[in-house]
Amino acid sequence: MLDTPNDTDDVAALKRGDHAAFSLLVKKYHRKMLIVSRAIVGDVWAEEVIQEAWVSIYRALPRFEERSSLKTWMYTIVKNEARTRLSKESRFVSMDTSALDTSLEDASTVLNDQFKKDGHWKEAPTRWHIESPVALLEEEQLQICIKHTLSMLSADQRAVFTLRDLQQLDLEEICNILEFTSSNVRVLLHRARLKLMQVINHYQETGTC
């Protein structure tokens, strides 16, 4: 049985080729890496790319120089594997600009609807009776709704949200991994957060999703 991973990775053990440490690494990062892979190559090749990325990571670990964090280094390997796959399949599409543009428009529209012409709120933001993340964790129905909403985000939004809010990478690192501009990353991130916030708003108002 593997231990529950904590917030630090045992880099020394990983560099020695310790299998248990590597399994723990897979347990901790596989799903998030899959989300990033999906954002780059789409659903069809995402799993395959990640399996190849794990092989590359395992082989390269002894040479990991720790110039960046381990997770940044791993996500960069995922990106490289994904790009290689796209080139091989000759279906490289320069970053999905149309999708990003749509996100930009959507973000503006959703927010603008909540304001009067003079720029003030039409109505006060919903009052939350639970404002503590710990207390929110006890709401099982809400957990289901949030997980569902996360799964419904666009691949780009989900990747940016995962890397920033769940993995706590710097915005610059995210731009490098996903090859998005800084402004696009910020818009995608804000859009994702707003969607989750809307779900919590609704739950706080009605007690349902």
Place this chain on the structure above:
Amino acid sequence: MLKCRNIAHHGSDYVDATLTRSQTLGYALHLLVCGHCRRFIRHLRCTIAYARALDKNELLNDNEAEKIAQKATNPNPSHPSD
């Protein structure tokens, strides 16, 4: 003076501290006088913290992780008949 709309549009920039010093000052001044926007920012921070807390439980199970790790560490196992 920033409008509430600006505050909401750049809420993540404020939370992530990516605004310039003068933008941050303008933001802080607005928040000082606007309870609605303070609530919006509070909720945004809470949403992020909640999603992060939820994610702590989102891991592969041990068997799945072990299978993937095995494949990665031994990607071309020889067949028994080899």
